[in-house]
Amino acid sequence: MPFFPDIPKIQFEGPKSKNPFAFKQYNPDEVIAGKSMREQFRFAAAYWHVMRNGLADPFGGPTALMPWDDQSNSVDNALKRADVFFEFINKMDIDYYCWHDRDISPELNDLSKSNAALEKVTDHLLGLQKEHGKKLLWGTACLFAHPRYSQGAGTSPSAEVFAYGAAQIKAAMDATMKLGGEGYTFWGGREGYSTLLNTDMKRELDHLAALLHLAVDYAKTIDFKGQFYIEPKPREPSTHQYDSDSAACLNFLRQYDLMDHFKLNLETNHATLAGHTMLHEMTVAIDANALGSVDANQGDELIGWDTDQFPTDIYLTTSIMMKVLEMGGFTTGGLNFDAKRRRESHDPSDLFHAHIGGMDAFARGLKIAAAIREDGRLQNFVDKRYESWNSGIGAKIESKSISLAQINDHVLATGEPTLTSGRQEMLENLINDFI
Numbered sequence: 329m330p331f332f333p334d335i336p337k338i339q340f341e342g343p344k345s346k347n348p349f350a351f352k353q354y355n356p357d358e359v360i361a362g363k364s365m366r367e368q369f370r371f372a373a374a375y376w377h378v379m380r381n382g383l384a385d386p387f388g389g390p391t392a393l394m395p396w397d398d399q400s401n402s403v404d405n406a407l408k409r410a411d412v413f414f415e416f417i418n419k420m421d422i423d424y425y426c427w428h429d430r431d432i433s434p435e436l437n438d439l440s441k442s443n444a445a446l447e448k449v450t451d452h453l454l455g456l457q458k459e460h461g462k463k464l465l466w467g468t469a470c471l472f473a474h475p476r477y478s479q480g481a482g483t484s485p486s487a488e489v490f491a492y493g494a495a496q497i498k499a500a501m502d503a504t505m506k507l508g509g510e511g512y513t514f515w516g517g518r519e520g521y522s523t524l525l526n527t528d529m530k531r532e533l534d535h536l537a538a539l540l541h542l543a544v545d546y547a548k549t550i551d552f553k554g555q556f557y558i559e560p561k562p563r564e565p566s567t568h569q570y571d572s573d574s575a576a577c578l579n580f581l582r583q584y585d586l587m588d589h590f591k592l593n594l595e596t597n598h599a600t601l602a603g604h605t606m607l608h609e610m611t612v613a614i615d616a617n618a619l620g621s622v623d624a625n626q627g628d629e630l631i632g633w634d635t636d637q638f639p640t641d642i643y644l645t646t647s648i649m650m651k652v653l654e655m656g657g658f659t660t661g662g663l664n665f666d667a668k669r670r671r672e673s674h675d676p677s678d679l680f681h682a683h684i685g686g687m688d689a690f691a692r693g694l695k696i697a698a699a700i701r702e703d704g705r706l707q708n709f710v711d712k713r714y715e716s717w718n719s720g721i722g723a724k725i726e727s728k729s730i731s732l733a734q735i736n737d738h739v740l741a742t743g744e745p746t747l748t749s750g751r752q753e754m755l756e757n758l759i760n761d762f763i
């Protein structure tokens with residue numbers, strides 16, 4: 329029996345459609361910039377938001393209506409949720425999904441019991457994946473919700489807590505492997521600190537790196553070929569999170585010799601919490617050849633919080649897709665809707681509206697980004713802006729074939745440089761012509 333009986337399979341009806349349960353822009357088979365939209369985006373639904381987020385906020389409890397969920401911590405309830413979830417991604421025509429171990433399967437306060445439950449649930453998920461042709465984009469372990477992790481997992485002051493977290497990661501990696509997951513993510517949920525009065529930062533960072541190395545080594549023993557990701561976030565829940573932004577993560581990976589094994593999973597709302605744009609974070613990652621995947625959402629400029637809203641801002645989706653096209657598209661990664669409905673949007677049908685909106689916004693962003701690239705004026709402007717580096721003094725500096733004294737002679741001979749305008753407003757107008 330269907331859990332969303334009134335909702336049809338969502339189909340592309342084009343921009344003129346007035347049907348709220350149809351795609352207006354996302355046409356999965358339409359080829360844009362050399363690939364079908366389906367392949368360009370590799371959309372994923374986040375199990376934690378779709379199935380487990382009751383939409384509570386710090387001032388009030390859950391509002392989401394989930395008539396299928398008996399609110400128990402049982403394996404049966406977990407199995408039923410999996411059925412509901414697959415009906416949802418089927419109707420949405422979303423090919424991938426992502427989970428934390430404890431979203432799909434209960435935490436039973438005993439590792440062997442929790443692992444046994446995870447085994448049962450993943451057996452069921454594997455069957456559902458095969459039946460519906462769906463794939464796991466990435467898995468991860470929830471190392472931040474249980475009280476044992478209240479002071480961190482990999483960065484806990486307690487070696488026993490670190491060990492528990494490591495064991496939980498082993499099971500989550502096994503489950504990811506079993507489900508053919510294309511990646512495995514580390515988001516440092518509580519890997520940070522609240523006060524330095526009680527914190528040995530150097531030791532905690534050494535431990536976090538040790539944990540990641542343990543995972544890399546374990547992957548080899550089970551022949552897990554998926555991509556590892558780190559997901560930066562600057563604060564919330566910890567006041568100071570160690571993986572605060574792209575640059576901090578890359579520095580950490582380089583310092584601890586992990587660059588060959590990790591890429592970044594970047595989330596828009598985390599970028600803005602870090603005081604950056606998503607464009608900035610993506611640029612930093614791509615320049616280091618380390619952009620792996622994207623958690624697609626957006627924040628609220630008026631609330632300084634990880635509001636995880638569905639991405640509807642066309643300017644934002646355009647800039648993200650410009651970067652994705654620039655790096656040649658996703659390989660192991662994709663666009664995971666790490667996004668939740670507003671607390672007021674409590675109906676199951678709102679799950680559909682939310683994802684339709686995100687997918688349509690990205691479809692428009694892709695079309696606009698492809699058109700801007702095709703047009704070429706923006707790239708030409710940038711190329712021209714740096715053209716003094718292509719020959720003469722610039723080429724000599726770039727190729728390190730000139731000394732400071734020779735540069736001095738050059739300046740004495742040529743005199744005051746002339747600068748051309750940055751033309752920011754003209755370029756903003758150019759972008760708007762496409763939007």
Ligand code: XLS
Pocket residue numbers: 428468513515559561595623634666
């Ligand atoms: C929380 C994070 C989390 C990760 C997965 O802010 O975005 O959902 O994506 O642990």
Ligand code: NI
Pocket residue numbers: 515559595623666
């Ligand atoms: Ni995320």
Ligand code: NI
Pocket residue numbers: 595597598634636666
């Ligand atoms: Ni987030």
